[in-house]
Amino acid sequence: MSEDNEPRTDGSGTGIVPPDDETPSWRERKERRQGLARLTYEYFERARYEDQTLREDSSYVERDVLGFPAWPHETIRNLALTSFLVGMLIILAATMPRHIEPAADSSTTPAIILPDWYLYWSFGLLKLEALNPELSILGGQKLMQDRTYGVLANLVVVGAIAIVPFLNKGSARRPVEEPLWAAVGVFGAVFAFTISAYSVNNLIPVERNLLLDLTFLLPVVCGIIAYAVLKAMREGYMFELNRRYYRLRPPR
């Protein structure tokens, strides 16, 4: 810029003009906006203020995340574990190599048709035709095809898992604090096993109907046991917990 502080148009000078008083600041520009943009701006201001207040009140050293840092605590430990895991994979592969079955042949159906083990649960849900509701109005006809029923059952299971965080809220973390939810979890985990076992019922030396009953009974029983045990543990546990935790972080 030259001495008279006039921007030059002849190519000399930097071309950089300092902001004068008329140039709106970033903040002013945001403030002047309308509608959704304006709402966004207002919310961000509030959120920033909330953060600031939290940080000022906090006794934490630096930031306010209620968690331990992924770096370096978590990462370093994981790197150490990596070597064990990779070693384990190599040993597994060396001692139990993967073999190959006879080539695909659409004209001979093998005696045993199976997906990989982690899909057994889904496969099991396909075999629940015994539970497919029948309507007497329809003269004992089923509402939908057995297969359709099985596929829908899959969706129900995945959907149920997906909405867990929106059903169970609050700041409780340990199973003892919420025996019911822990029991639901135990039910789910055991059911995953029993329905998998049911899917391979032709390989299991238990009568099919009995196995079907067990498929649903065992998870319920395990769930109830978990509930009872946790309820019993709760008394003693909660005293300590309340003292140590809820006083520091009151439940919302």
Next chain:
Amino acid sequence: MPAGAAVAAATEVVAVAIEPSDEFDQVGWMEEKELTPVEKGYLFVLIWMDKRFRIVDYLEQLETMYYRINLQMPKSHTEQYNLDNKFWYWYPLYALGSFSAIAYLVAALSGALLGFYYSPSTAAGACNVSNASVAYCTIAGIMTDVNFGFMLRSIHFWSAQVMTAAVFLHMLRVYFTGAYKEPRELNWLIGVVLISLTMGFGYTGYLLPWDQLSFWAGQIGLEMALSIPLAGEWVAQLMFGGFRLTQSTLQRMYILHVFLLPFIVTALIAIHIAIVWVQGIAEPH
């Protein structure tokens, strides 16, 4: 000329400086110093790059990030309230998420190597096995002809198994430690998608050898797709390339397994872990 103009402004020299000022003669400055050849070479490259890209700014930013990461270590909830005893006891279970990620990496690497030898074709007659397709023969070839091929295939297989198991157990650990609660709901949802895609990975991979197991598992999958209400036929055509298992089925499974799923799953895992990074890991209390 920016440097000259800046000097003019800074030192309130009125005339526009034509010659670059000594102060900005970086190379001259370098030559005045007594430097080892290594230092000299380094500085020269640095100055050369910086003149063109002003990397100083970026270095500064990187440095700030580095210090943020390293110095802003909060005294964690666990430390503050002395919960280590409770925490370390369950610690191994907190490794399951990383185990999934590591097993995924191993599977990706071994899978890429397998991909060099595998060919997704159902055409017959590539080897002396009855009914064998090209796909089947290439797998057999990997196991018998390729050096370490059998091992490679086994490693790929086992890393997939371990990944699936780890993901499932990881989900249980998240459930039983209540780690899905606010503010981590979104990560739980991403997790649900991830576990489904992981099983999709397993399923599509299971079909690739095109042996009896693959074929009949494919048959089940096709029938499942067909029994989806309303969209069934459409899904079957999209995913299985028709209502029978054919070349297009194998080809689609192959593309899903080695192209589509890797992209999506890698991206989702990155987001998933980035969110964990930002939020910190939920601690038991």
